[in-house]
Amino acid sequence: MPRPTTLHRALHDMRNLSMALLGQHRFASHAGDVLLVCAVAVGDLEGKPMTAWKLAAYVGMPRPTIVRRLARMARAGLVARDGRGRYSLTTEGRRRAARAAGRQM
Numbered sequence: 524m525p526r527p528t529t530l531h532r533a534l535h536d537m538r539n540l541s542m543a544l545l546g547q548h549r550f551a552s553h554a555g556d557v558l559l560v561c562a563v564a565v566g567d568l569e570g571k572p573m574t575a576w577k578l579a580a581y582v583g584m585p586r587p588t589i590v591r592r593l594a595r596m597a598r599a600g601l602v603a604r605d606g607r608g609r610y611s612l613t614t615e616g617r618r619r620a621a622r623a624a625g626r627q628m
């Protein structure tokens with residue numbers, strides 16, 4: 524069997540993130556969602572939750588797309604919006620992120 528390349532490992536890790544965070548086995552069709560959840564987590568980790576505008580700039584997607592995806596993630600219980608329009612991971616989102624991080628090691 525050929526030795527895994529850095530790209531192979533990165534794609535494998537992203538697939539694991541997709542499964543752990545979103546419950547999706549097909550990473551490619553949900554890559555944007557994984558990237559968005561990771562961006563929300565970055566805001567949480569830095570103690571500076573981001574608005575949809577900042578998240579759109581951070582991940583390089585149109586704001587309407589970000590808003591639609593965040594609404595879907597909020598319905599799934601992964602993210603929550605505060606009174607100032609900033610998004611952060613919910614307890615469930617943090618639990619899934621921790622589980623995903625455990626798979627990465």
